Amino acid sequence: MKWMSFKHEGQEKYGVYVPEKKGAAVISGQKNTPASLLEAIQESSLAALLTDNLDHLPFVAEGDIEWLAPIPRPSKNVMCVGKNYRDHAIEMGGEASVPEHPMIFTKAPTAVSAHLSPIPAHRSLTDALDYEGELAVIIGKKGKEISRENALDYVFGYTVLNDVTARDLQKRHSQFFIGKSLDGSCPMGPWIVSKDEIKDPHQLAIETKVNGEIRQQSTTAHFIFPIDEIIHVLSKGMTLEPGDIIATGTPAGVGFAMEPKKTLQPGDTVQISIESVGTLSNTVE
Missing domain, CATH: 3.90.850.10 (Fumarylacetoacetase-like, C-terminal domain)
Structure with missing residues (x-):
């Protein structure tokens, strides 16, 4: 998986990059999901957020996102x-x-x-x-x-x-x-x-x-x-x-x-x- 963080319509989000669709399947904002990719990694919850099929998740085209660093603010140096x-x-x-x-x-x-x-x-x-x-x-x-x-x-x-x-x-x-x-x-x-x-x-x-x-x-x-x-x-x-x-x-x-x-x-x-x-x-x- 290609895990990414980004902004869409002014909101910070994270998800999975889908190469064949040239955009992101959005995980943040779904039920019981951590607020950020960093929190999801810290909670070891990423596997539970996905199934083999990403089609059930909202999708945002690459042209509509503002890239963020995958971990925009690390917890340490x-x-x-x-x-x-x-x-x-x-x-x-x-x-x-x-x-x-x-x-x-x-x-x-x-x-x-x-x-x-x-x-x-x-x-x-x-x-x-x-x-x-x-x-x-x-x-x-x-x-x-x-x-x-x-x-x-x-x-x-x-x-x-x-x-x-x-x-x-x-x-x-x-x-x-x-x-x-x-x-x-x-x-x-x-x-x-x-x-x-x-x-x-x-x-x-x-x-x-x-x-x-x-x-x-x-x-x-x-x-x-x-x-x-x-x-x-x-x-x-x-x-x-x-x-x-x-x-x-x-x-x-x-x-x-x-x-x-x-x-x-x-x-x-x-x-x-x-x-x-x-x-x-x-x-x-």
Whole structure:
């Protein structure tokens, strides 16, 4: 299933994207349904909301909706893995910067935005705005001290995420949070694909284009730290909860590492496509 959140006629709703009909089967507002997709994930009630036939649900055409991030306001910071592709670690700092353990940082919940939402240029703050195409994991059930063997059992699904980064702020403050958390700097979507539709999350092609030019092209097979290890490490001393978001890192090809640098400019459109998941598109305003 492709779980999505959206606005229709001014009301926030959620449902399932129906590709053959190019629109959404609406779940919210039906009898005894949670108010949001996040609440439905937290209550583990999604299976009970559906039958094999979506025709009994109200339908809204794609042209009549305003996209929201699948989880418009996460309950905690988005957790991110830095330098999880060897080629990206090398392009940003040489061989010595390849990590021995997962490098974790976070993005503020207020940074989250949707498919087709503009990316603010924040020109008064930065002139080095960059893109990072990533696969993001959505946690489906509460867990702590999760073993690697059981880690994927805690996954609800996967989405596409753009870890937009102000490189100059990242350097100036000697940490990642401010440079990673500007408003609108965490587009994600267009939906969450349930994990049963992804045969192997470590065999997915990922590609980022800026104005149609391919900038990043790789596969999740090149992760340094696979998803099961990331979940295992994060959960050692911290409880993971339903709806938590983990961005798994970006491959080589970011604009800041190019010569000359190709950071984002107003009017640039970034499209990130991940095999079996979808395409996220946003334009810098």
